[in-house]
Amino acid sequence: MKLALERYARLNSPIHRWKQTSKFTALLALIFAFAFVQKLTLLLLMVLVTILLYTLAKLPLSFLLSRLRYPGLFLTAAVIFLPFVAGETAIISWGIFTIKEEGCQAALLIVTRACCILTVSLVLFGTAPILSSIKAMRSLHIPDIIIDMTLLTYRYLEELGAMLTTMEQAMKLRGFNSRKLTPDYLRKIAHLSGTLFVRSYERSQRIYQAMILRGYGYATSPNYSKKIQIKLDCSSGILSATTLLVAIFFIVASLS
Numbered sequence: 632m633k634l635a636l637e638r639y640a641r642l643n644s645p646i647h648r649w650k651q652t653s654k655f656t657a658l659l660a661l662i663f664a665f666a667f668v669q670k671l672t673l674l675l676l677m678v679l680v681t682i683l684l685y686t687l688a689k690l691p692l693s694f695l696l697s698r699l700r701y702p703g704l705f706l707t708a709a710v711i712f713l714p715f716v717a718g719e720t721a722i723i724s725w726g727i728f729t730i731k732e733e734g735c736q737a738a739l740l741i742v743t744r745a746c747c748i749l750t751v752s753l754v755l756f757g758t759a760p761i762l763s764s765i766k767a768m769r770s771l772h773i774p775d776i777i778i779d780m781t782l783l784t785y786r787y788l789e790e791l792g793a794m795l796t797t798m799e800q801a802m803k804l805r806g807f808n809s810r811k812l813t814p815d816y817l818r819k820i821a822h823l824s825g826t827l828f829v830r831s832y833e834r835s836q837r838i839y840q841a842m843i844l845r846g847y848g849y850a851t852s853p854n855y856s857k858k859i860q861i862k863l864d865c866s867s868g869i870l871s872a873t874t875l876l877v878a879i880f881f882i883v884a885s886l887s
Contacts, residue, residue: 634787635827639690640760643737646688650867651759652767657874658684658755664878671736674743680877681747688754698753699746706745710738739832761785783838791831798823 640647646654665677685695717734756764761782768778807819831855 636757644689646758649870651763653871655767657871660878665883667882677747681750687760713738
Protein backbone atom coordinates (compact mmCIF):
# COMPACT_ATOMS: atom_id res chain seq x y z
CA MET A 632 0.00 0.00 0.00
CA LYS A 633 1.69 3.20 -1.19
CA LEU A 634 0.23 6.62 -0.56
CA ALA A 635 2.66 8.35 -2.96
CA LEU A 636 0.85 11.66 -2.60
CA GLU A 637 3.94 13.47 -3.82
CA ARG A 638 4.22 11.44 -7.02
CA TYR A 639 2.79 14.27 -9.15
CA ALA A 640 3.75 17.19 -6.89
CA ARG A 641 6.27 18.50 -9.46
CA LEU A 642 3.92 18.87 -12.41
CA ASN A 643 3.40 22.24 -14.07
CA SER A 644 -0.23 23.27 -13.77
CA PRO A 645 -2.15 26.29 -12.46
CA ILE A 646 -2.92 24.36 -9.26
CA HIS A 647 0.73 23.38 -8.78
CA ARG A 648 1.82 27.01 -9.23
CA TRP A 649 -0.80 28.16 -6.70
CA LYS A 650 0.91 29.29 -3.47
CA GLN A 651 0.38 26.53 -0.93
CA THR A 652 -0.69 28.77 1.98
CA SER A 653 -3.44 30.49 0.03
CA LYS A 654 -4.35 27.22 -1.69
CA PHE A 655 -4.68 25.51 1.68
CA THR A 656 -7.00 28.25 2.96
CA ALA A 657 -9.18 28.38 -0.15
CA LEU A 658 -9.54 24.65 -0.72
CA LEU A 659 -10.16 24.00 2.97
CA ALA A 660 -12.98 26.55 2.83
CA LEU A 661 -14.35 24.76 -0.23
CA ILE A 662 -14.21 21.42 1.59
CA PHE A 663 -16.20 22.83 4.50
CA ALA A 664 -18.66 24.37 2.04
CA PHE A 665 -19.17 20.96 0.39
CA ALA A 666 -19.84 19.49 3.83
CA PHE A 667 -22.65 22.05 4.29
CA VAL A 668 -24.50 20.97 1.14
CA GLN A 669 -27.85 19.37 1.96
CA LYS A 670 -29.74 20.01 -1.28
CA LEU A 671 -29.75 17.59 -4.18
CA THR A 672 -29.97 20.50 -6.64
CA LEU A 673 -26.43 21.55 -5.69
CA LEU A 674 -24.84 18.14 -6.22
CA LEU A 675 -24.33 18.51 -9.98
CA LEU A 676 -22.68 21.91 -9.54
CA MET A 677 -20.49 20.50 -6.77
CA VAL A 678 -19.36 17.66 -9.05
CA LEU A 679 -18.62 20.09 -11.89
CA VAL A 680 -16.50 22.29 -9.61
CA THR A 681 -14.59 19.23 -8.41
CA ILE A 682 -13.99 18.00 -11.97
CA LEU A 683 -12.77 21.47 -12.99
CA LEU A 684 -10.30 21.59 -10.09
CA TYR A 685 -8.97 18.12 -10.81
CA THR A 686 -8.65 18.92 -14.53
CA LEU A 687 -6.71 22.11 -13.79
CA ALA A 688 -4.38 20.10 -11.55
CA LYS A 689 -3.53 17.80 -14.51
CA LEU A 690 -3.48 14.76 -12.24
CA PRO A 691 -4.08 11.37 -13.90
CA LEU A 692 -7.49 9.77 -13.48
CA SER A 693 -5.81 6.54 -12.34
CA PHE A 694 -4.25 8.48 -9.45
CA LEU A 695 -7.72 9.51 -8.27
CA LEU A 696 -9.33 6.11 -8.73
CA SER A 697 -6.59 4.31 -6.82
CA ARG A 698 -7.07 6.68 -3.87
CA LEU A 699 -10.88 6.43 -3.90
CA ARG A 700 -10.92 2.63 -3.96
CA TYR A 701 -10.73 1.91 -0.24
CA PRO A 702 -12.85 4.90 0.88
CA GLY A 703 -15.34 3.80 -1.79
CA LEU A 704 -15.64 0.38 -0.19
CA PHE A 705 -16.25 1.99 3.18
CA LEU A 706 -18.87 4.36 1.75
CA THR A 707 -20.64 1.50 0.01
CA ALA A 708 -20.82 -0.44 3.27
CA ALA A 709 -22.06 2.66 5.10
CA VAL A 710 -24.88 3.67 2.75
CA ILE A 711 -25.98 0.36 1.22
CA PHE A 712 -28.78 -0.05 3.78
CA LEU A 713 -30.01 3.56 3.72
CA PRO A 714 -32.50 3.09 0.83
CA PHE A 715 -34.12 0.26 2.80
CA VAL A 716 -34.35 1.84 6.26
CA ALA A 717 -34.57 5.62 5.85
CA GLY A 718 -37.74 7.45 4.87
CA GLU A 719 -41.36 6.52 4.25
CA THR A 720 -42.00 7.03 0.52
CA ALA A 721 -41.70 3.65 -1.19
CA ILE A 722 -40.30 3.48 -4.73
CA ILE A 723 -39.99 -0.27 -5.23
CA SER A 724 -41.37 -3.04 -3.04
CA TRP A 725 -40.27 -6.64 -3.31
CA GLY A 726 -41.40 -8.93 -0.54
CA ILE A 727 -40.07 -7.65 2.77
CA PHE A 728 -37.66 -5.29 1.00
CA THR A 729 -38.76 -1.75 0.18
CA ILE A 730 -36.56 0.87 -1.45
CA LYS A 731 -37.49 4.31 -0.17
CA GLU A 732 -37.05 7.65 -1.86
CA GLU A 733 -35.64 9.51 1.16
CA GLY A 734 -33.06 6.79 1.74
CA CYS A 735 -31.90 6.92 -1.88
CA GLN A 736 -31.56 10.69 -1.68
CA ALA A 737 -29.58 10.46 1.56
CA ALA A 738 -27.25 7.82 0.09
CA LEU A 739 -26.71 9.91 -3.06
CA LEU A 740 -25.98 13.00 -0.96
CA ILE A 741 -23.49 11.22 1.29
CA VAL A 742 -21.61 9.47 -1.52
CA THR A 743 -21.39 12.58 -3.72
CA ARG A 744 -20.22 14.84 -0.93
CA ALA A 745 -17.65 12.32 0.26
CA CYS A 746 -16.21 11.76 -3.22
CA CYS A 747 -15.99 15.50 -3.92
CA ILE A 748 -14.36 16.22 -0.55
CA LEU A 749 -11.85 13.41 -1.01
CA THR A 750 -11.03 14.59 -4.53
CA VAL A 751 -10.48 18.20 -3.42
CA SER A 752 -8.32 16.94 -0.54
CA LEU A 753 -6.27 14.95 -3.03
CA VAL A 754 -5.83 18.07 -5.16
CA LEU A 755 -4.75 20.01 -2.06
CA PHE A 756 -2.13 17.55 -0.82
CA GLY A 757 -1.20 15.94 -4.14
CA THR A 758 -0.10 19.10 -5.94
CA ALA A 759 2.64 20.15 -3.50
CA PRO A 760 5.32 18.41 -1.42
CA ILE A 761 4.12 17.33 2.01
CA LEU A 762 6.62 19.67 3.69
CA SER A 763 5.10 22.62 1.84
CA SER A 764 1.69 21.64 3.21
CA ILE A 765 3.13 21.34 6.72
CA LYS A 766 4.70 24.81 6.45
CA ALA A 767 1.41 26.22 5.19
CA MET A 768 -0.43 24.70 8.15
CA ARG A 769 2.11 26.19 10.58
CA SER A 770 1.85 29.62 8.95
CA LEU A 771 -1.92 29.51 9.48
CA HIS A 772 -1.43 28.86 13.23
CA ILE A 773 -3.05 25.43 13.11
CA PRO A 774 -2.39 23.70 16.48
CA ASP A 775 0.94 21.88 16.62
CA ILE A 776 -0.68 18.61 17.70
CA ILE A 777 -2.74 18.48 14.49
CA ILE A 778 0.32 19.23 12.35
CA ASP A 779 2.40 16.60 14.13
CA MET A 780 -0.36 14.01 13.77
CA THR A 781 -0.66 14.79 10.06
CA LEU A 782 3.07 14.40 9.48
CA LEU A 783 3.34 11.20 11.53
CA THR A 784 0.26 9.69 9.86
CA TYR A 785 1.70 10.34 6.41
CA ARG A 786 5.09 9.01 7.51
CA TYR A 787 3.93 5.73 9.02
CA LEU A 788 0.91 4.73 6.94
CA GLU A 789 3.23 3.47 4.23
CA GLU A 790 5.16 1.42 6.77
CA LEU A 791 1.90 -0.10 7.98
CA GLY A 792 1.04 -0.82 4.36
CA ALA A 793 4.37 -2.59 3.89
CA MET A 794 3.69 -4.58 7.07
CA LEU A 795 0.27 -5.58 5.72
CA THR A 796 1.79 -6.68 2.41
CA THR A 797 4.34 -8.84 4.24
CA MET A 798 1.62 -10.47 6.36
CA GLU A 799 -0.52 -11.17 3.28
CA GLN A 800 2.42 -12.79 1.48
CA ALA A 801 3.14 -14.93 4.53
CA MET A 802 -0.49 -16.08 4.59
CA LYS A 803 -0.42 -16.96 0.88
CA LEU A 804 2.76 -19.00 1.36
CA ARG A 805 0.86 -20.97 3.99
CA GLY A 806 -1.94 -21.81 1.57
CA PHE A 807 -4.33 -18.89 2.13
CA ASN A 808 -6.67 -18.43 -0.84
CA SER A 809 -8.00 -14.87 -1.08
CA ARG A 810 -10.43 -15.71 -3.91
CA LYS A 811 -12.80 -17.88 -1.90
CA LEU A 812 -15.32 -16.03 0.27
CA THR A 813 -15.82 -18.62 3.00
CA PRO A 814 -16.24 -18.43 6.80
CA ASP A 815 -12.60 -19.51 7.13
CA TYR A 816 -11.55 -16.66 4.81
CA LEU A 817 -13.50 -14.11 6.88
CA ARG A 818 -12.03 -15.48 10.12
CA LYS A 819 -8.47 -15.19 8.81
CA ILE A 820 -9.09 -11.67 7.51
CA ALA A 821 -10.43 -10.72 10.97
CA HIS A 822 -7.29 -12.20 12.57
CA LEU A 823 -5.13 -10.29 10.08
CA SER A 824 -6.92 -7.01 10.80
CA GLY A 825 -6.64 -7.54 14.55
CA THR A 826 -2.94 -8.36 14.34
CA LEU A 827 -2.28 -5.30 12.19
CA PHE A 828 -4.22 -3.11 14.62
CA VAL A 829 -2.27 -4.42 17.63
CA ARG A 830 1.07 -4.03 15.85
CA SER A 831 0.24 -0.49 14.75
CA TYR A 832 -0.78 0.40 18.31
CA GLU A 833 2.44 -1.03 19.71
CA ARG A 834 4.42 0.83 17.04
CA SER A 835 2.72 4.11 17.95
CA GLN A 836 3.56 3.57 21.62
CA ARG A 837 7.24 3.02 20.81
CA ILE A 838 7.31 6.10 18.59
CA TYR A 839 5.66 8.25 21.27
CA GLN A 840 8.07 7.04 23.95
CA ALA A 841 11.03 7.75 21.66
CA MET A 842 9.69 11.26 21.02
CA ILE A 843 9.24 11.89 24.76
CA LEU A 844 12.82 10.76 25.43
CA ARG A 845 13.99 13.30 22.86
CA GLY A 846 12.12 16.13 24.57
CA TYR A 847 8.90 16.24 22.56
CA GLY A 848 6.32 18.43 24.29
CA TYR A 849 8.84 20.16 26.57
CA ALA A 850 10.62 22.38 24.09
CA THR A 851 9.80 26.06 23.87
CA SER A 852 7.06 26.70 21.34
CA PRO A 853 8.18 28.67 18.30
CA ASN A 854 7.31 32.34 18.23
CA TYR A 855 4.46 33.06 15.84
CA SER A 856 3.82 36.57 17.13
CA LYS A 857 4.81 38.13 13.81
CA LYS A 858 2.09 38.79 11.32
CA ILE A 859 1.64 36.29 8.55
CA GLN A 860 2.86 37.64 5.24
CA ILE A 861 1.45 35.81 2.28
CA LYS A 862 2.93 36.81 -1.05
CA LEU A 863 0.48 36.15 -3.84
CA ASP A 864 1.09 36.37 -7.54
CA CYS A 865 -1.72 37.27 -9.90
CA SER A 866 -2.79 33.69 -10.72
CA SER A 867 -2.74 32.61 -7.06
CA GLY A 868 -4.83 35.62 -6.09
CA ILE A 869 -7.41 34.92 -8.79
CA LEU A 870 -7.64 31.23 -7.89
CA SER A 871 -7.96 31.99 -4.17
CA ALA A 872 -10.62 34.65 -4.65
CA THR A 873 -12.61 32.51 -7.10
CA THR A 874 -12.49 29.45 -4.86
CA LEU A 875 -13.55 31.42 -1.80
CA LEU A 876 -16.46 32.95 -3.73
CA VAL A 877 -17.56 29.48 -4.84
CA ALA A 878 -17.34 28.26 -1.24
CA ILE A 879 -19.42 31.19 -0.04
CA PHE A 880 -21.99 30.47 -2.76
CA PHE A 881 -22.38 26.86 -1.66
CA ILE A 882 -22.79 27.86 1.99
CA VAL A 883 -25.36 30.57 1.20
CA ALA A 884 -27.25 28.31 -1.20
CA SER A 885 -27.33 25.52 1.38
CA LEU A 886 -28.61 27.78 4.16
CA SER A 887 -31.20 29.58 2.04
